[in-house]
Amino acid sequence: MRFNFKKIASVLASIAMVGSTVGIAAAANYPAPFVANGAADVAVVIGANSLGSDSFGAANIASDLATQLASQTATGTTSSGVSTSGGDSQDLATSSTKLYYNSTINAARTTLYKANLPTVLADGKVVDVQGIEYPYTQSLSIGTNYITYSKGVGAFLTDPEIIIDIPTQTAVTDTDYLYQYKVSFTKSVN
Known part of the structure; x- marks a missing residue:
């Protein structure tokens, strides 16, 4: 039997393309299926001998999923903005005075x-x-x-x-x- 590198390489390339297509399709629905309808179904796990960068990456993922969950829980839907549910809140900007980079936080309301x-x-x-x-x-x-x-x-x-x-x-x-x-x-x- 003769080893045919070209056929094996083309099969591996096809598998990689199918895998990336599936991965991109899954990423398009992010944060689902990990966070959906105000409920989390996720566990972020790292190995006992993992590098510090793995721990940092896991913390970033967990933080982002927690933010996604909080935004869905507060509004009942997925949201990219800030919203509140109950209690008092007050925007420090006004309709006539917005807050920008290098603004003091009391530029509109003191x-x-x-x-x-x-x-x-x-x-x-x-x-x-x-x-x-x-x-x-x-x-x-x-x-x-x-x-x-x-x-x-x-x-x-x-x-x-x-x-x-x-x-x-x-x-x-x-x-x-x-x-x-x-x-x-x-x-x-x-």
Whole structure:
């Protein structure tokens, strides 16, 4: 029997093309079948002696599938945008002032009040042990941090991403904050 390399090579090339066609077809439906209808059916497994890059790749895949699951769970359908379900939320941009790279996060809104977040920043009252009521209002002041496109800081942050620069915990000052929560009492508290 004679070894025919040309026939074997053509069979292997055909198998590779069929495999890539099947793989591309499966990728077209991503994240299905791993995440579908708000339910996950996936396990990301790495070997005991795998390289660090394998662990990093598995973490990226798991993170992306978790994001896909969260977007389907929040809206009931697949979504590529940001959405919320229940609770309060407020876009920091306005119709007249958008936030862009190198914008400060308070470029459009400097403070959020009860009108912006009616549940979170609702007015309330504190009652002391003598039954005296102390009504209060709440607000969130937005910091002057910048939206940047950067590699960030950390061992695994090697790809550029959109981030909000925040100082390290030891470097935060009274004027250098992401947001500042304020409670204002309408009368003095003893």
